[in-house]
Amino acid sequence: MKKILSIIITKIAIMVLKLKKKGSSFPGKIALKICPDILKHVSKNVNTILITGTNGKTTTTALTNHIFNNSFINCFSNYTGANMLPGITTTYIKNYNLFNKKVSKTAIIEVDEASLKYICKFIEPKIIAVTNIFRDQLDRYGEVYTTLNHIKEGIKLCSNSKLILNGDEPLLCSLEKIYNSKYYFGFENYKSNSNQENLNVEATNCKFCGSPYEYNFITYNHLGNFKCSRCDFKREELDFSVADILENNINESIIKIKNNVITINQGGIHNIYNVLCAYAISSVCNIPDYIIIDSIKTFSNVFGRQENFKIKNNDITMFLVKNPAGFNETLNTINLNKQNEFYLGFLLNDNFADGQDISWIYDVNIEMINDFKLKEVFTGGTRTHDMGLRLNLGEVKNINIFEKYEEILDYLENKENETVYILCSYTCMLEFRRFLYSKKYIDSIW
Incomplete structure (x- = not known):
């Protein structure tokens, strides 16, 4: 009874707030007050993909959703924001069918890094994708290793989930004692203007022995083709990689992944990473390359993001x-x-x-x-x-x-x-x- 009441009241709250053009976290707070484990119930029969990380979550989520829609997959997403437990609960309840509970759907969900463990308590996703880890909101997240630990706590609750990780991110390649299936994305090569003296000091030393990393190249900040200067820790072999950048201006990028030439309607290396992550997710879900490539080309920028x-x-x-x-x-x-x-x-x-x-x-x-x-x-x-x-x-x-x-x-x-x-x-x-x-x-x- 609590479950049904929670869903009905939340759906009414969603409709009222939609008329007022308000945000989407409040209905989820109501639902969780009435039925604290409501997310477990409304996420049944849903193939969930969770996307987290410091930067690029929203764009990657929106692009992945766009690709899945173009593949005629019945899906929903929260790419307009509300990426903590109440907002995500709202998203699932909004898309929950009280009269046909067996309808199979796919959820493509952006998750705040510190909230991943709370979401994974109720949902075991098919895929968890992590874009990167940078210093962000020090008063809330602390330093990068705190953020890494938040993400690890969530992943450890989901032993059957496939992981899609930024292979150019040393912090994500150091996920020891995590035995999930892993897929890595990154750059095969890059003509870099960066040097190690300009790097964020929190992420330039090996997590295992403390020695500094050496880089074949740096894409930006501490991302790149790295190896430890002392022990055998190094970048993992990439499953999905940018082979070449044919064009990169402020309005668009043209890249090669495998033998595919892909046009991106945004400039910047960070946006290439977002596309690469969405490409990897879609490929692991067996979406054909031609649909992925066409979808990337027709993707519009998310509000406030370029x-x-x-x-x-x-x-x-x-x-x-x-x-x-x-x-x-x-x-x-x-x-x-x-x-x-x-x-x-x-x-x-x-x-x-x-x-x-x-x-x-x-x-x-x-x-x-x-x-x-x-x-x-x-x-x-x-x-x-x-x-x-x-x-x-x-x-x-x-x-x-x-x-x-x-x-x-x-x-x-x-x-x-x-x-x-x-x-x-x-x-x-x-x-x-x-x-x-x-x-x-x-x-x-x-």
Whole structure:
């Protein structure tokens, strides 16, 4: 009785919140209050794929969902967010059929790294995919080994799940005493401009003997073809790999996987990793290459993740940034625009979902933007002055500091035919998009 009551009340709550264009975690909280193990019941007969990791979860989840839909697989996903237990519970209940419980579906679910163990308590997924592990929200996750342990705790509850792991990530190749079937993705080779002196120190030493890694190449941050300088720990053999990058500009990448030439409608190495992870998941699920390739080509950017729109006649691209690794890689991606001068915005909040400790902005290589073809920069959000200070310390010129989104919009509306890149922390992205939606500059909140 509790189960049925929980499902009915939650479905009503979902409908009410949908009318109000609100988020999707609250109905799940109601369901869990009424029936704490409701997720176990509503996930029966569902083939679940869980996607976790620090960066790239949302895009990888959305792309995988797009590929599965194009394969005519009956699937659902939470790629608009809500990746903790209440939000995931909402997603399953929303797609649960009270009158036909035996309908087989596939769920492609983004999971917060620290929440994986709570989800795996109720669900044994067919696949767990992990994109990467970087320093992120130090006040919540701690350092990278804490995040790794969160993920391991979840995996250990799911001995039959297949693991799809970033093979260029030393932390994921060190999953000792985990005996699940494993598939690794990464780069066969890469012409790298990075060097080990620029690396995040938390991830450059061997987890087994403590000696520093040596790299044949680095793609970004601490990802690449590594081996320990002392013991025999090294990168695993790759099952899915990028053989070549034929093109990489700010708007698109063209890569080779096996003998397939694949066009990606986003630039940047981080997006190639997202595609590679989705490709690996789909291949392990026996989806034909031609469907995967066509789906990647037709995939549209997820809201707030390299999202393109217009303000008046200005071209705006919005990027989500939430940690030093992602921020630096986003700046590297923007720097692929070598032709046009542009404006650059930084919107920073310190809400719980952003991480209340913003000291991480001092680990960002903000000085690199002094070599960009910049016209001006601007800041916004609750920590607009802190971001302005960071830019000032980086000797960046022409800084405009705004207190309100209205001021930013007025600033942009007075430009003509300009290119603008805006980097937002998570809640800034949500707030600014909602504000732009109210001004009819974007078509939907999600």
